[in-house]
Amino acid sequence: MKKIFVLLFISLYFASCSDDDNNSGLSPASTTLSFSHNWNGTPVSNADFNTIQFTNENGEMLSIERLRYLISDITFTTTSNEVLNLNNYNLIDLTNGTNLDFSLGTQIPPGSYSNVSFTFGFDNEDNSQNYLDLNSASFNVPDMLGGGYHYMQFDGKYIDNTNMEANFNYHAIRAVDNPGMNPTFPQDTFFTVNLGAVTVSGDTTLNIEMNIAEWFTNPNTWDLNQLNTVLMPNSAAQIQMYQNGQSVFTLGSVSQ
Amino acid sequence: MKKLIYIICLCFLFSSCSSDNENEGLTPVDETPNALDLDIPEIFSNNIIPPVIPNDNTQTVEGIALGKRLFFDNILSGDQSISCASCHSPQNAFTDNTPTSVGIDGVFGTRNSMPLFNLAWNYNERFAWDGKELSLERQALEPVENPIEMHSDWENVVNRLQNHPEYPELFRLAFNTSTITKELAAKAIAQFERTLISANSKFDRYSLGQETLTSQELNGLDVFLREDKGDCFHCHGNPNNPLWTDNDFHNNGLDTAFTDLGLGAVTGDPNDNGKFRSPSLRNLAYTAPFMHDGRFATIDEVIDHYSEGLQNSPTIDPLMKNIAQGGVQLSAQDKADLKAFLLTLSDPSFLTNPDFQN
Numbered sequence: 342m343k344k345i346f347v348l349l350f351i352s353l354y355f356a357s358c359s360d361d362d363n364n365s366g367l368s369p370a371s372t373t374l375s376f377s378h379n380w381n382g383t384p385v386s387n388a389d390f391n392t393i394q395f396t397n398e399n400g401e402m403l404s405i406e407r408l409r410y411l412i413s414d415i416t417f418t419t420t421s422n423e424v425l426n427l428n429n430y431n432l433i434d435l436t437n438g439t440n441l442d443f444s445l446g447t448q449i450p451p452g453s454y455s456n457v458s459f460t461f462g463f464d465n466e467d468n469s470q471n472y473l474d475l476n477s478a479s480f481n482v483p484d485m486l487g488g489g490y491h492y493m494q495f496d497g498k499y500i501d502n503t504n505m506e507a508n509f510n511y512h513a514i515r516a517v518d519n520p521g522m523n524p525t526f527p528q529d530t531f532f533t534v535n536l537g538a539v540t541v542s543g544d545t546t547l548n549i550e551m552n553i554a555e556w557f558t559n560p561n562t563w564d565l566n567q568l569n570t571v572l573m574p575n576s577a578a579q580i581q582m583y584q585n586g587q588s589v590f591t592l593g594s595v596s597q
Numbered sequence: 598m599k600k601l602i603y604i605i606c607l608c609f610l611f612s613s614c615s616s617d618n619e620n621e622g623l624t625p626v627d628e629t630p631n632a633l634d635l636d637i638p639e640i641f642s643n644n645i646i647p648p649v650i651p652n653d654n655t656q657t658v659e660g661i662a663l664g665k666r667l668f669f670d671n672i673l674s675g676d677q678s679i680s681c682a683s684c685h686s687p688q689n690a691f692t693d694n695t696p697t698s699v700g701i702d703g704v705f706g707t708r709n710s711m712p713l714f715n716l717a718w719n720y721n722e723r724f725a726w727d728g729k730e731l732s733l734e735r736q737a738l739e740p741v742e743n744p745i746e747m748h749s750d751w752e753n754v755v756n757r758l759q760n761h762p763e764y765p766e767l768f769r770l771a772f773n774t775s776t777i778t779k780e781l782a783a784k785a786i787a788q789f790e791r792t793l794i795s796a797n798s799k800f801d802r803y804s805l806g807q808e809t810l811t812s813q814e815l816n817g818l819d820v821f822l823r824e825d826k827g828d829c830f831h832c833h834g835n836p837n838n839p840l841w842t843d844n845d846f847h848n849n850g851l852d853t854a855f856t857d858l859g860l861g862a863v864t865g866d867p868n869d870n871g872k873f874r875s876p877s878l879r880n881l882a883y884t885a886p887f888m889h890d891g892r893f894a895t896i897d898e899v900i901d902h903y904s905e906g907l908q909n910s911p912t913i914d915p916l917m918k919n920i921a922q923g924g925v926q927l928s929a930q931d932k933a934d935l936k937a938f939l940l941t942l943s944d945p946s947f948l949t950n951p952d953f954q955n
Binding site: 570574 | 718823824828831836838909918920
């Protein structure tokens, strides 16, 4: 009887080894999106927070005290235009240095892709869902402002035109008018970030860079003396954030 | 042959009985503590991620019972005159009603006693006003030896517990050992504290479709959520985050200079000076006075502070609005409505829950 068990065990062991070997030959590589931040090329980490040391396009000196933002719906488009759409999301929190690296695991088959993209924020369908982790992170937008979630929470201080320190809350959400029981939405303010062509071969890290200064620059030169706080119910400000956001992200290096 | 088989059977029977008796004498009957999951309220499971339960201190019936016994027992204090409940009374949502709390020597501390509920949902596990305690278990160790609180030492307390007629058995039931340590005592207290769940307020029932709010309470919710009015929700949660706190640290504009550095004294980072943990807005009806030093006696004073009383300082949170004008400038009506809404977050059943009484 013992002999039978030993034989059975050995058979299972070798069958298992054989399976593993086959899988390792076929397994897709592991892919990671790594988010880094800069101010017109100068790296920014949370160690640079809380000090008024950055100058925006309009000439205002400012500090960063809190920066977290949401990305979702990462896609990989093959050269034959097949789209691999990962229905996922990630709350990047530079303040606490968390989720800067977003592992996609082995979902991406090795190969050449004509484009990689993600959504800044949530599209409207995703924004209408209930996410327990984002609720727990207090990232919600109140229902009277359309509900759903912040796309970005960017808080800091600036030197105003009376040479005094003042606060700003650059909070990006879905643009909304008529806050209340029946809010209306003048235009979508989530946007797709196209990173361009990427080849995945072996474990791959896509280094994605956010130039924070761009939020204040292009095409709208942001005047913090005019637009500083209470921007969530300001649909015109939200649309300007959407416009400026288009040039904020770029693909840096791809490491394999 | 039959007789032989009979004798052999009897021998086996007796040897078997003998063996069992010997085992009973040498090895205690297995009394593994009975696991008891937290009873997670629907309003939480619908909206927020699960509570934090450490792998090395899972909830058990026996551990919770022991923790409750310890929580209410004066044996932990130097002169055996106060217990955890002296400053964390069930009738006050597990805080007390003085600005700061008095210890066994009649000396008052510098901080307001924090109310205790929904602690297992503090995901960052930074406890106390200044975040100095990195788990509930570690927090439970501190007051015993704090010279202005229980002013005892754990060696004495462990000796008292070890020589107590009942505690060694209670520890054995909870942790499979009757050798008492301060770490096991703290684990038991933490287990009990994690059961202190408050989620049956009027607003909870409103969220679950079981109750309606008055127009004043609804307007108060509007004030709470509007960025151009109260803008309370960025730090204090919202209907989708029913903890009613972000459990994060903020300088909310109490002072221009700090006598208490708060988080800054813990991290050593001057950027953290004057920051304290946002308390939950649940159970405000029972937890006055307010703020880390208990400076505000009423909810009205708290609302007035955010409306007109903000004080600027280098680390004031950017979420504080209109600092130069003193705050968000609410009308008298908005203040009254906001207060009415805040009171809907109070949960009277939490005060009388028999599981939480001595």
